[in-house]
Amino acid sequence: MAAIAAARYGAAVLLVERYGFLGGNATAGAVAQFNSWQTAGGRRVVAGLADEVVARLTQLGAAGAHQTFVMSTGHKMDRVEYAPETLKLVLDDMVIDAGVQPLLHATLLDVSCAGRQIEAVRVLTKGGIVSVRPRVLIDATGDIDALKRAGARFLELEDGEELQPATMMFRFGPIDFGRFDAVPPDEMAALARQGFEQGQLARAALHCARDPFSADAWFNISRLAVDATDPMALGRAEIEGRRQAWRAASYLKASVPGCAQGQLRAFGTQVGVRETRRIEGDHVLTAQELLAPAQFEDAIAAGAYPIDIHAARGGGLHYQSLGDDHAYQIPYRSLIPTAFDNALAVGRGVSATHAALAAIRVMTISMAVGQAAGTAAALATRRRPGSNDDGPADVRAVPIAALRRQLESDGACLR
Template identity: 35%
Template sequence: MERILETDVLVVGGGPAGIHAALAAGRNGCRTILIEKYGFLGGMTTAALVYPWMTFHTTDGKQVIKGYAQEIVERLMAIGASPGHVRDTVGFVRTITPFDPERYKVLAMELLKEAGVRLLLHSFVDAVRVEGDRIAGVEVTGKSGRLLVKAEQCVDATGDADLAFLSGAPCLQGRESDGKTQPMTMKFRMRGVDLAAVKRYMLDHPDEFYPKTPFAELERLPLSGVMGFTKHWRESELPINRDQVLFFTGPEEDEVLVNTTRVQGLDGTDVEHLTEAELEGRKQALLVADFMRRRLPGFEKASLTHTGAQIGIRETRRIDGLYALQVDDVVQGRRFEDVIARSGYPIDIHDPSGKGVTAAWVKGDGAYDIPYRCLLPQAVSNLIAAGRCISTSHEALATTRLSPSCMATGQAAGTACAVAHRSGKPLAGIDVAELQSVLAEQGVVLRDEETITVF
């Protein structure tokens, strides 16, 4: 006989979106359960080594993502696990936020326990029971057998819209023209890197690096990220469809996180495709690490120390919601009456089949709104999405998928569940003004604030 658990809010997925959704629901008085397939939290940021967090700010230094996300950054800073927001020396965005993933795993669990959230790790959702337009129960497989979780409200923070898909809510995948998705990347860490030598080479050969690199300030800035070594990459003739090397520094002084492999043409929701991607990604990681050690200044004594527990996934399914955020909404910095989060991260599309990256920056004050309707799927009334699987176009997903944006939509989703629980209304029928008021009390930025100068 299956074991039955009952709760007010069920969050599926323990990445940044799920952590913040569960934290918000728990802190707002809801009995909350979070289900996660791994034995740790953090999602792509820990399992796939997606590092650093980028970005909490606009290009001119205005912080537009705060709330629980900023609280976590400050808690990490207090224990020496993050330097906080620092200048991005790649130059793609204004700031990035390095962090120690091992301490983040522990802190996230501690925060959720403080909020009264019940954690079910090593648990996998494989079926959903639907009655009418509601999820009546979520079936879970784990080490202790089968579980059925009954919840008043459910949050899909899986990144892949698994809960929405299993419940029959309409979903989309990939770009509208052909369904192709952004490539996957196997990230890896290297130790023994002489970052001073890397910086010297950058200053002596600026033409080999990303044009937005802040060379005028580079002498005094700590090196936080590097994109380039284009001459070396061209000469390598590696069988990887990229045009340059990208890596970020830390958390240790001689350590970098390399984001350079590229696995294209595979479906991150297909188990056989994922299996192939894992093998291809790890083979590419070995090739890139060997190339960097042999050819790049500063890497002569470096070695590969760690690959992700899984390959990093940028794009799979997303809900087809009440509104889909569009590329023009982002680029034009559009405002919405039902705003529940803001972001300043640009459009950042890793080509599904080519070598390059398509980028477009936000105009106006440098930030755009994410409306509440993007979190609400069609057809299922007690389900809300958070993180990478909210309702957007393929192009707009290229900004909302980033971790700080996922944190912000996660906090909004969990808070919406609490507002619905208190009011007895469906998620689509709650008073959005009340939701916005609660989010503002929690430190979420929904309106323009003063510019904060960062480095």
């Protein structure tokens, strides 16, 4: 979303991606549902480019309608299920239509800096090393790899906190949804507990998102305690994730109504990662600020997803629901790394405490934050008439009122 927004405002954008397709957890991780578009009471808090993604998916028959979904905790939220494979196509179209230059199959190599400026980013491609001199670097790698290589500072976990676990999503079907949906919620919860107690499920849940094209669903029921920035541990998690998924699929088939004819048909391309590095930004967003909710003069996105912390070990979930009309804001300063002038961090790497990130990490809010970052980068790099300046820009010089006006006129919600 950051690349698309920046390109639509005339910035020359190179989008670097290690896979041959875009989307991250939304495609490679096969998460398959965009959660929490509105408050529990029904007030919209995420729109803009995220809406356009859903509209394009819907046109291709690849997204369900907005639906109210009641969590096992009783919290009501609005979600859209979608087909991750078709999302790849939608994102291709959106970046190409916007004039973004995609550089796929390109992995970050290193970053060179001069003081507070990112000077060059080198990426490894099939054709060798490509060096880019960005005026603004937007780090949307989830793990904030580029700013890590640049030497930025990161927030630490506090005592008693652990990284949220990763999950290997898997596709299972066909499911007889007539029978599956007829299971009362308390019985489904009992089946999930039984699977967990028997060691077949790594978390006591049978949570899934349906594929719009078939009688299959993507299941989110594995759980892997891993620091996904540790390469050896990440590889072990991929392997353990597939094993957990296989065991879970066997349990579905044997014990869950409607699943007897199903097979495990696909794993996510990669294990889905909820949390790794969080940048130290000009503002560190806290859970208290989400719960208050605090009002920020530089709010660039809003959200209503509750604080949702999956325990790294065991099957537990800490889930703090919000009130009926409760929405919170995300300030622009939480995107700005303290150590640099021409960089922004987005997605699950923004400057937030562990607990605050547990709310704002979802894809709806990540898309809204991405749109804001791209718009800000375009404003930061806009040349004054007659100027040929192609050096690093200053993201702190972005006029906040103009940024917010632009976002609102592009359909974004800021409160």
